[in-house]
Amino acid sequence: MFIKVRRDTLIILxxxxxxxxxxxxxxxxxxxxxxxTPEGIPIAGVIIKGNDVVPTDSIxxxxxxxxxxxxxxxxxxxxxxxxxxxxxxxxxxxAEQFAMRTTISGTRIAPIAAVDVKVDTKTGIVTINVIEDFxxxxxxxxxx
Numbered sequence: 001m002f003i004k005v006r007r008d009t010l011i012i013l014x015x016x017x018x019x020x021x022x023x024x025x026x027x028x029x030x031x032x033x034x035x036x037t038p039e040g041i042p043i044a045g046v047i048i049k050g051n052d053v054v055p056t057d058s059i060x061x062x063x064x065x066x067x068x069x070x071x072x073x074x075x076x077x078x079x080x081x082x083x084x085x086x087x088x089x090x091x092x093x094x095a096e097q098f099a100m101r102t103t104i105s106g107t108r109i110a111p112i113a114a115v116d117v118k119v120d121t122k123t124g125i126v127t128i129n130v131i132e133d134f135x136x137x138x139x140x141x142x143x144x
Contacts, residue, residue, distance in 0.1 A: 040075035043068055044124040051130045054112060058102050059128065063117070066095035068126045074119070092117045099128060111137040 046063055048056045068091070072081045079091040099115040113133035119126050 040073040040080065041121060041124040042073045043070060043126060046126045046128065048128045048130060050132070051112075052132055053104055054102050054130070054132060055105055058105060059099055059130065062098040062102050063095045063126065063128060066098045067091045068095055068119075074121050074124060088119065088121075092119060095126075095128075099130065109137050109139055 046060050046068060048059050051059065067079050067081045067084075067086065069081070072079060074080075074088065075085075077088050078085050079088050095117045096115045099117070100112050101110060102112055103110045111132045111134050112130055113136050114131040116129040117126065118129075
């Protein structure tokens with residue numbers, strides 16, 4: 001079961017295939033060889049570890065208020081948001097304070113005793129380690 005193809009048609013098909021493959025290859029090589037981004041390293045995401053009771057969405061919203069949100073980017077040692085630019089270490093300290101104030105949904109109980117925020121300046125990933133301690137939480141005064 002051979003399909004008869006003329007020689008000139010076969011040559012044209014092979015050349016088209018080689019052009020398509022070489023174009024794709026050049027595009028991938030050009031993308032991989034570019035080392036700098038014009039705006040810096042964008043914030044790729046927020047990873048939250050260690051929380052059991054406090055919702056991750058609440059912690060993520062509070063950390064986003066400190067500037068670590070999509071649309072922000074890291075330019076050297078500076079975090080640039082849509083409204084302002086601030087030193088990265090100051091943004092990390094603010095994010096730790098905001099994460100400590102996160103409460104359990106529907107209450108005023110804030111059981112987070114310690115927070116550690118780490119920012120990978122090469123990938124733009126923000127990692128938040130949370131330690132919840134109900135021994136330090138003011139449960140009697142909590143609630144609405």
